[in-house]
Amino acid sequence: MIGEIILIAILVSAACAIPGVFLVLRKMALMSDAISHAVLPGIVIGFLMTRSLSSPLLFVGAVGTGLLTVILTESLVKTGLVKEDAAIGLVFPALFSIGVILVSRYTGNVHLDIDAVLLGELVFAPLDRISFLGYDIGPRTAWVMGIILLLNIGVLALFFKEMKIATFDPGLSKSLGFSPVLLQYILMISVSITTVGAFDAVGSILVVALMIAPATTAYLLTDDLKTMIILSVIIGIVSSVLGFLIAWALDASAAGAMASMCGVAFLLAFLFAPDRGLLSQIRRKHSQKLEFAVTMLTIHLSHHRSEKQCDLECHEQHLTEHINWDRHFASQVVRKAIGDGMISSSQGLLKLTQAGEQNVKTAMME
Amino acid sequence: MIFLADYTLKIVALGSALLGIVAGSLGTFAVLRKQSLLGDSISHAALPGIVLAFMITGSKSSLILLLGAAVAGWIGSYFILGIIRHSRISSDGAQGVILSVFFGIGLLLLTYIQSQPNAAQAGLDKYLFGQAAALLKEDLWITVIFGTVAIICMALFWKEFKLMTFDPIYGQSLGFSERATDLMITALIVIAIVTGLSTVGVILMSSMLIAPASAARQWTNKMGAMVVLSAFFGALGGVAGALLSSLIPNLPTGPAIVLCLTAIVILSLLLSPNRGILARSAQRYRNRFAFSLQKLLLDLYHLEENHTDGERAHSIKTISLIRSREGNIRIALQALESNNWATQTDEKLWTLTQDGRIQAEKLLNKGEENL
């Protein structure tokens, strides 16, 4: 049982991570928030028509409302009457509200209540099983999410190059003949389908966490699209499995715990990522500040070399006064510059060396 | 208004009206600063604050829970800014992460305390979707006090807020600190959000900020008027939604208010006299019609010029031949006739009047000038 739950968690987080990468790269992360709220009425209408949570009609309804969100938002923006952020913020709460009202008024005591929509029930997911030729072949959610994962991988494989170009250079993509609009809609359909598939496991809202958090985390760790996709899948899987185990121990919502662990993963990357993390930024800033200052000093000396006031400008004391460095920092810079062989000093008068001249040239070329 | 006699309903209506005023007026800034969705992130981020406040104090007093919400919401917005500033993640990604993760933590904590053998926590989930019917007098007082403080702040710093919203770079050159105004405006938005959590709930609260302001923007071009109108729309939608939800069973308050506000937005987008969709398409239609009349007038004029035999009247068929224009020629001809520019002969043929010729020549001259 627990094995099956973990399998479902893995499938859900992997399926979510793939479209998430593109959402983050295309700066459309909040579109997934909007869609995950807005698919609710589609799901509910599908449910009310079939009285079943496993009907494919739910997917049709959800994809319909997901696309409706995108279309409504875009046409609102096109009127020029509201800005894009407000348009998103107007559309999805309205659709979500319709969904919530439908749930609370018409579904009565059937097992589609608000909590299930918000949180999903990962623990109950293995109870709903599929049998084939009389044999039990496993939980329905696992199959559904497995298929969605394959679909997402398929879309990715088919359109990888196009997605890559459309994401990094929409203009070029258009001139090459791929329509970024078409790809955008494919992406949105994939987001909608994944959201519906995942909602009864993790709830419609926390789908956002599984889509956005692993992708943003991976974005802090790599520049390469392929690596970023693989990393976000791994981060998603690890956070959701850990999250589930924590929830199991605390007897609390699995979805909430999974989202929290995604947050932890993000925080770790934000602080400790080797190149872009906050700590390495601080460390680099420190060492670069000195290096930068040395270059500045060489440029300064080369500027004033030929001038009459050279004696004045090229004196160590001047640095404190004019460049606005404090005395301590100024002498630190001069010491490093001398150590690096960039300048020479005689009685406080600073002079560029050959290496210093070269340094000025390279700095100016940039 | 018989049902207002009902004590609960009175509180509900009053509470939602106050909330609408506070959120509506402050929402103006969120919308104008293009930070509409920041409100959504802050309100989602408030959830763990509510639950933690309860876990720490054990109290269910609205004041304490909402203070927790305010602190968490403010931390959330601070994190968002920090992520944007210190990494290459753009604002949408930062908001997506913070809102979903904070909300997830909130749900984790909420479900955790619900699983504890301690029944006292019941009722916290009203903050998810709001429950106007459960409003107490205490909630009203909180809204009044927080709201008044926020609105007074807004009035006091009106000039600065307007300047820094419209042109922050210029404002800084004048010596106003962007950091300070950002901080104040965000704090006020947090207050507006927090006052609405018990009525509308964390998930839909952002609508209370965005919808009234977006509607108000359609009716006015002045920021002051926009704030007042937005407050009015907020109150209207709030009261309508809250009353509907109190009167109709199984109608949660938050969604009801959101749908009422959405209706106000849709009506505003359609009907506003200057920017409205209807007004603009009517204007476009009028322009197109006027343009097609001018073209028809010129066509008739050229037709006359080409007929050197002095034949001046033409049948509708002839006229249609030279005109590839879609639409009804008969209506256009009748419009020309009513302007006294064209007239119909006894043989049902159309010809220009003297006035019409003069008008056509005027148009031709103007066209040349424009070249």
Added chain:
Amino acid sequence: MNKELAIDAEDITIAYHEKPVIWDVDFQVPPGIMMAIVGPNGAGKSTLLKGILGLVKLTAGKVGIFGDTYERQRKLVGYVPQRTGVDWDFPTTVLDVVLMGTYGRLGWIKRPGKTEIYQATEALEKVGMRDYSTRQISQLSGGQQQRVFLARALTQDAEIFLMDEPFQGVDAATERTIIAILKELKHAGKTVVAVHHDLQTVPEYFDWVTLLNVRRIAGGPVKEIFTNENLRKTYGGKLSFLEEKESSSPVEITPSKGEQP
């Protein structure tokens, strides 16, 4: 810092994200002149203005306005930012925007009153926009937007005016109006510094020029500084305009009235 200089910026280096945009620039502006800052895209022209105004942090160097820091002399400096930096659909009127020029003097909380409205109206009159004062700003053309921004800086009642591309995308009539106002300011003893793109009009509009490309290439009176050699140093010889010029006559004696390059 030199009290005689309107702007005395020494050894300014500005870096965004550890990448230098301006390297060790000395920038001196004597009072009562009109100076153009000229240089290719990405030369750091706007950044230099922002550095003087304290809008971006200086990595090194310091700025003096009539011998004191910008913070203390703020009221002496008027600023016209690029007009593309704001949302022109903002719900406010022309007069309201121009009134913002008085905010710095008013300080926190205090509101503009009759005096300020009078000043703003006068400034609008000067730029030929008085009839537009109650208009919503979204109804303005590019040239009118620029006039409004100029009027806003005029109400600052400053001694030094810093302008970021004041002629970018404006109609010919507006360009004439603006240059007339700038010359008037100069005659009144004010100092004008403008980031400028159109090399052709530099000798006609300005009397001083600073050539900038990450570092300062040259600066001084147009007649001395605005030479082919200096321009080539600034633009790296890639400018087709220069080759054209070379075959005819040196730039400094040609007050060209031609089209934009």
